Amino acid sequence: MFILVNLKAYPCDPIEVATAARDVAEASGARIAVSPQAADVARVADTGVETWAQHVSPNAHGSHTGSTLAEAVADNGAEGTLINHSENRLKLADIDGSVRAAERADLETIVCANNPAQVGAAAALGPDAVAVEPPELIGGDVSVATADPGIVEDAVAAAEAVDPAVDVFCGAGVSTGEDVSTAGDLGAAGVLLASGVAKADDPEAVLEDLVSGV
């Protein structure tokens, strides 16, 4: 199970979380990545932790003020990127363009989706993985895998029907090793989580618990 910690725009110290994630990943052998704000990609990557962007635009180099270029985050140490997160929704054509931009920059891709139907559509665009995150459960205390196990199973089936090579992640409310292991039992290849780590008093302790469910 891959554990991807999305720091969103939370007021946490990205280096404290990155250092903790690097240490827990090294000690446990689990795959853990941290996804900071674009401005923090380079210094988070410098800690040695696997680093993901939260978004890349569909644009290539050119006159695109305000774009987060896939090439730029890759040059600054990112190995992958989220696309179409629930808090940064894109048009279908732009999701496709962002996946293509990420591919050009050799970034791994996870396209986020609200529900199994969107998971199927996202899988058709050929990302490395898709993630199902019900918006109403994001930021809550109950893991998607406990609150709505059917949505995870249906997302796995939807992606499999379109392209069996596309992995399925789930996210929303994940904060414990038990949540990770329940998600794995439902067929998920990994979890996305944010508040459970980014708002924790002791992020390293939460990460140590999370890897117990890998």
Ligand SMILES: O=C(CO)COP(=O)(O)O
């Ligand atoms: O949106 C999420 C991860 O991308 C999930 O957020 P929470 O872990 O805070 O529910």
